[in-house]
Amino acid sequence: MSATQLVEGVLSGNRRDLARLISLIEDEEPSVPEALGQLYRHTGRGHIVGITGPPGSGKSTLVTRMTTEYRTRNKTVGIVCVDPSSPFTGGALLGDRIRMQEHALDREVFVRSMGTRGHLGGLARATSDAVRAIDAFGKDIIIVETVGAGQSEVEVIDIAHTILVIDVPGAGDDIQAIKAGIMEIADIFVVNKSDMPGAERKVTEINAMLDTDPRERAWRPPVLMTNARDGEGIAGLVDTIDAHRKYLVDSGLLAEKGLQRSREELKTIMEHKLTTELMEKLKGLPEYERAIKKIADRSDDPYSVAERLITKFLADYGRRVAESERKR
Ligand SMILES: Nc1nc2c(ncn2[C@@H]2O[C@H](COP(=O)(O)OP(=O)(O)O)[C@@H](O)[C@H]2O)c(=O)[nH]1
Ligand SMILES: [Mg+2]
Known part of the structure; x- marks a missing residue:
């Protein structure tokens, strides 16, 4: 089966065809560019949310909770996980798996883990093409989860309109890591695991770091606390993502970025x-x-x-x- 044969199915809402198309994107099947060309006019509608942060910080759990919240707001959701170490199907605790299974039965949620095939440059390309396919498919919100804070991960979520940087209490030194690569790209900071000691201090630290940023900017990244395990702070986070979207539209930045x-x-x-x-x-x-x-x-x-x-x-x-x- 070639990629172009799947275009019609993707546009008419066939989930299996979407999944097949993403596999062909990963395999770099020759007709993929043509298929993406045909889908292109149908893209540009979904809001793309990137999530990055250290392994184990609770990104997948958070994504699951956010998805539940978006669904109660009648938004459809696509999820792309570019973290081979913790795909949605494994890794997480039993509770998480059960929660994700709930979404697996929800036809308005599409979940996909990207393979580890190929080099990271290729992975960034494949991820952005997969996101584009899901956008054409018609999901309102597309969440991309990726691990770490290096240059290649930044490339992977470069496509996002709103980037969440996740951190956890304790491990005081990793604030340096945030400083180095990630501060510039964060639109919202999330201190997850707010049930653990030191969460408030972490928020203060990140805010102090933001205060040293000399740039004049209309959007100062908010620093939020969540407890993804128990579902605390999730509605506020989703509200803040909405507010960021509104800021991008009103300021003309969304159009500018698009150009x-x-x-x-x-x-x-x-x-x-x-x-x-x-x-x-x-x-x-x-x-x-x-x-x-x-x-x-x-x-x-x-x-x-x-x-x-x-x-x-x-x-x-x-x-x-x-x-x-x-x-x-
Ligand atoms: N205590 C606590 N544990 C959490 C929280 N969020 C996630 N976890 C747990 O942290 C572990 C790693 O979560 P996961 O979502 O797989 O992290 P990821 O590697 O960043 O995707 C799992 O055992 C989660 O249940 C939280 O807010 N509080
Ligand atoms: Mg994960």
């Missing part, structure tokens, strides 16, 4: 396409092989050869485009 994203995405796709087409064309061309030998024996240099080959390719490319325009 920025589209600009980057088009550039990436064009770069990829040009490189692939160029290499496809050159591969096995006698002229190309001769040029490589000449570079190796120093009778020509790679700079001039690159210039010549690209100029020639662009001229050919232009002719081909003009021809297909004439035919239309």
